[in-house]
Amino acid sequence: MVYKISGYQLLAMTFIYQLGTTIIFGFGSAAGRDAWIGDLISLGLGLVVIGVYTALRHLNPGLTLVEWFPAQLGRWLGTPIAFLYPLMYLYLTGRIIADTRDMVSTAILPGTPLLVITSVFAFITAYCCYGGIEVTARMGELIFPIVILMFITETLLLFGSGVLHPHHIQPMLDEGWGPVWNVAYPNGITQGFGESIALAMFWPDVKDQGKITKVTLLATMLAGLMIASFDVLAILVYNDLFSRFVYPLYTLLGVISVGNFVENLQMFGVLYFFATALLKSVINLLTALQGIQKLTKMKSYRIMIIPATLVALILGMTMSKNITEHIYLQHYKVLVPYFWVPMFLILPAILLILSWIRSRVQRK
Template sequence: MNKISNFQLFALVAFYQIGTTVIFGFSSEAGRAAWISVLICTLIGLLINYIYLKLYSLNPGLSLVEWYPNQFGKWLGTPISWMYTIQFLYVGGRIIGDLRSLIPNTLLPNTPHIVTSLVLILVASYAVFSGIEVIGRLGELFIPFISIISILIVVLIFSSDIIHLQYLKPFLGKGWKDIWKAVFPLGITQTFGQSIELAMIYPFVNNKNKLTRTVLIATLLSGIFISALDFFAVAVLGETIFSRSIFPMFRLVRLIKIGEFIQNLDALNVLLFLTTAFFKICIHLYSGVRGIQQLTYTKSHRIFVIPAAAIILYLGMSMASNSTEHIEAGLKIMPYNLWLLLFYILPIILFIVSLIRKKLSIDKC
């Protein structure tokens, strides 16, 4: 069986949770208080991820799609597990949709959508075919590189003299209403709630004793990073542009200019996005094929990689006719209709049932 180290898990959790937020403004509905909204989401995210980790400890050695049949029984638990598996593939398609929205409008305006999307899904398919150990090693390799780029961008923003702290004031000028609107349900489901998917790879971690600490530290740092992005975006762009822009982080980096020799850093920003998007789609694809393998009791996940990749590519190319429609589905439809159920309601019910069954089994002994 493939194994990954705790540092590799840390890298995958960070890449997964940051995801496409390096381009799309997280909690932009909160306006200038978006960074505060992200911090609140992070605290809630730490709590729900702790529950996911406790669920793993109550179902040791089992992945997410095995929890429900183990606790609810085959007839009730298996359909629920299939819901998660299908959701993994659907959200993988949304990453392709994000790519379709960004690349033609920024770096490669004349390149057909299918070209960039096909390249990404083929590379991700090869990584998934190779196994979780290869994906973990790639994460371990790229995390220092992406950290350096992120620090460099922050230094360049400060050096460009484009920060206007008055744009952030008053911090709570509109009260808590807009902040809570950004927090619930989108903020707590979009990144941190989706992290329940990472339970598909918990069984492959070498040192289980450090599992909880690794995931929670990665979650905390990811939240702080996203909050910092929003902080700088508002301080540079202002509340109105930040809230209305489709790609506020892209516009932020575009404004960096030091003299006549450091400017036009679009490629750097897109590289950052493509890296995090690649790892997130790898995890979606791996979780999807691993879920199918376990639910169909198949020996290897590899036979499902190409069909699942084709489904993700098809969904990404066809789920929305334009960027506005694509973003609308992710912001207003999915959080209420599916994500709250899959990421909060069902796991909390499962957590309660698992605790009760464990207590009953102890009492019998």
């Protein structure tokens, strides 16, 4: 029996996937104290991108992400293009492993061997993949309320600590719209929002197909507002200095102090990071595995879990030497402009136009 995802599970998975590792790194820090404006612009554009993805689902009913391209472009052209997505998400699984490696080794357990950190994370990811989308969906519905509760608790404790200074958010746009727009495009709308096209692999498994668009847009709205809220809190505490921190959320939690009793709740940041990073890595790896399965007509993807996890682990250990190379060189200079923009924006837009034209011709 094929497991069917409920609307709440889809909401939870989409929300947590879009948070991913974004909340721990600081989404719009390049814009300084105007980061929250860049976040909101990214959210607006991200909703448009998600609208494109859900429109593709509507025009290609019952098909997954990797089946859209052969259906519209033909087997000889569409299949090679479709194969790019499983490969991309296998690589992105490796990037999350590298994120975990850098976070744990620099901020939490500096003396722990890197191979131990990455191997444990990769093992948990592989174990969850054996449970398939059923286990993943149930993980999402479990993690979702915990993340919301931690966010509310953190916000209240920051207010109670007296470390929030409203004047830090002024003046707004003192450097103009340039830095804000650089936050929003291309990184802002591709990271999290653009990556969410991975969930199109599982949309045919949703119980109520009529709710997919509304639930996905709602989850996107919630995730975007939470990301903006985190940046606002960081700005109110640190002014534009927060842009200099590698892990602003982790640093932010260190300033909480209520009655000299509730202090240094950086473990909240650790829980945020691992909860969202784990679910995102599982979804990415499942997307890669099920995408390859459908394109190669394999009976099951489970035989590929161990080899794929080993590839992701090797990538996570070798793709970068340090956090600076990992984020500022590979991510901003290479990955976003040359891979994410074409695969998350240009190709889906072209496919949407072709799907719409074909549907009009078939209707006539």
